[in-house]
Amino acid sequence: MEAKSAFHFVMKSWGACILLTTAVGMATMGSFSAKGTIQDNTVQQHVSNLVSRTTVPKTTTQWADQYFPESKEVCTEITLQCPPHRHGLIVWNAKFKNGTHCFMSYATERNNLQRNCSNNMNWTTSPDRDTSLHIKPLYLFNEGVYKCTIAIDNGTYSNEYTLTILVPPQVSLTHNDSGGTAVCKAAAGKPAPQISWDPQGYSTIMNETLLNGTETFTSTYNITSAKGNTLTCFVFHQAGNKSLVLNLPSGSAEAKHFTVKILxxxxxxxxxxxxxxxxxxxxxxxxxxxxxxxxxxxxxxxxxxxxxxxxxxxxxxxxxxxxxxxxxxxxxxxxxxxxx
The missing domain is CATH 1.20.5 (Single alpha-helices involved in coiled-coils or other helix-helix interfaces)
Known part of the structure; x- marks a missing residue:
């Protein structure tokens, strides 16, 4: 009796895997070429529904639904990991911040690979050996939510990543002799940078949002507030902090101010x-x-x-x-x- 029950359990498990593989192959078969980032909401949702319908309930939750925040600079690279389980099917779904979608799937049983993501997104080596997703180089449009779902004989497991793309601003510090001001500019940064001065003094700040989602901040500092021969602009950003030093000409600004008072x-x-x-x-x-x-x-x-x-x-x-x-x-x- 026990041998018969075990036989039925194995047959049900293999039957589920074969059914899942066949359904995914039929759903994803067609003309999904890897041209840029093709966004097909219907196909992506259909694949997700297929995975959920053709798997049995999970018996463990150790690796189920893991969430991870990630942040990387633009033009670098990143590797996102799947749950470490032997799998019959793996699906990477990407929902980008601009509202588009793409997917990559691999069925182990039939060695069936389907994808419609851009060429900068790929498997680290090959999906049968490494299920990780490698993105190189990172572009602004890669920002979004990435979810890896694997289907095995006792359920589905997923890792979800919220990827934020950082753009370090271009920092510059200039001196306006005629106006008696210093201008510190942090151009095209994401997220918005912060600017401060040393020594502290009177300053005004302006910001501009660019079409690609980055922001430019410009801070104008009144040099008569400076005490000493140098002025430092600090730019704080998640991609890294920067500081620029301006040597004040003809002595300190305080001496200039004193000279003006004497005159x-x-x-x-x-x-x-x-x-x-x-x-x-x-x-x-x-x-x-x-x-x-x-x-x-x-x-x-x-x-x-x-x-x-x-x-x-x-x-x-x-x-x-x-x-x-x-x-x-x-x-x-x-x-x-x-x-x-």
């Missing part, structure tokens, strides 16, 4: 002295005019006094003569008059 103070002092001299000049001029007026009035007064004296002099002489006459009259003998 302004000197100018204010010069203007103050000039105003004082103008005040003194106008004061002396006004004093001279007043003195001239007084001098011009003096002779007129004297002449008037002289005229008055001249006018009064005949009258005074007459009075004196009259007085003399009266005095002499008094000297005559009594009874005699001057007329006699």
């Amino acid at each position: 302004l103070s000197s100018l204010a002092g010069f203007l103050g002295i000039l105003l004082l001299l103008l005040f003194i000049y106008h004061g002396r001029h006004l004093y001279a005019r007043l003195r001239k007026v007084n001098i011009s009035k003096g002779p007129e007064t004297i002449s008037r006094l002289s005229i008055q004296e001249n006018e009064l002099e005949p009258y005074a002489t007459f009075v004196q003569m009259e007085n003399v006459i009266y005095d002499r009259a008094c000297d005559f003998p009594s009874g005699l008059s001057p007329s006699t």
